Amino acid sequence: MCKLCREKLSHRSSPSRRSFVVGAASTIGMLLAETASAGDSKAPPKPQNVVSPGAALERLQKGNMRYVKGASRRHDFEHEREALAGGQNPFAGILSCADSRIAPEYAFDSGRGDLFVCRVAGNFATTETIASLEYGVAVLGVPLILVLGHDKCGAVDAAIKSLKDGTTLPGHLPPLVDGVAPAVNAVLQQGGDTLGKAIRQNVIDNVAKLRSATPILSAAVEQNKLKVLGGIYRLKDGRVDMVA
Ligand SMILES: [Zn+2]
Numbered sequence: 001m002c003k004l005c006r007e008k009l010s011h012r013s014s015p016s017r018r019s020f021v022v023g024a025a026s027t028i029g030m031l032l033a034e035t036a037s038a039g040d041s042k043a044p045p046k047p048q049n050v051v052s053p054g055a056a057l058e059r060l061q062k063g064n065m066r067y068v069k070g071a072s073r074r075h076d077f078e079h080e081r082e083a084l085a086g087g088q089n090p091f092a093g094i095l096s097c098a099d100s101r102i103a104p105e106y107a108f109d110s111g112r113g114d115l116f117v118c119r120v121a122g123n124f125a126t127t128e129t130i131a132s133l134e135y136g137v138a139v140l141g142v143p144l145i146l147v148l149g150h151d152k153c154g155a156v157d158a159a160i161k162s163l164k165d166g167t168t169l170p171g172h173l174p175p176l177v178d179g180v181a182p183a184v185n186a187v188l189q190q191g192g193d194t195l196g197k198a199i200r201q202n203v204i205d206n207v208a209k210l211r212s213a214t215p216i217l218s219a220a221v222e223q224n225k226l227k228v229l230g231g232i233y234r235l236k237d238g239r240v241d242m243v244a
Helices: 003-011 017-041 053-068 077-084 127-138 154-165 174-190 194-211 216-222
Strands: 092-096 115-119 144-150 227-233 240-242
Touching: 053 092, 053 144, 053 227, 053 240, 092 127, 115 127, 127 144, 127 194, 127 216, 144 194, 154 174, 154 194, 174 194, 194 216, 194 227, 216 227
Parallel strands: 092 115, 092 144, 144 227
Antiparallel strands: 227 240
16 A cells, blocks of 8 residues: 555545555555556566466466476576566566475576565465565566475474474564465364375465455455465476466
8 A cells, every 4th residue: 555545545534445455445446447557658667477367377388398308498687687677577476485495486497587486484464575575576576486395394294293292393484474374274183194185275375365365365266367376396306286
């Protein structure tokens, strides 16, 4: 919400829910309109990144297949640098675990300016990551968000142990446990591969959370401007399997 809208809302003595919804909707409209007009007046730095949500997914999957086969392209960073100095229009947003083995730009064989990546151990959506992705979608025109979990995730494993044993992790780690706790609690009593099930459930939960994140992401999904999907990166062969 821009400063002007915030001030307008705060000056109302008792804003009704309806007035807030109308205000939020018009703010999204303004943001989307700004994006569209910016695109009209100035060519995007990477015209090939102006694609539909479906085409963006296909591009991620093709890039991942090249990466899996060891056939990644050579990226001309020097040439791209100049084109990207004046702006960016990434074709996908990624919410990934911070694990050093999961490198989205490599995993999807992409260049600079292609992926808008937010990373946190356990790949769960916080207020800050939702805000970042809102910027990516409403201002930069990102048509696809992929929540990217991975097998053998240490953050999810630590959360399972903490919740099972009732122990509190040191330092600033407890909020990480809180972030993946809903997924862990949902599968804890099922038995079998608890870690694998929790990793998958965590991706599914966060896809749902981003799809329904009002007012910006949910509106973009509703208008078919955005798809939010989920995948799991396999450490052994680098393949990303779609799960949501
Ligand atoms: Zn992880």
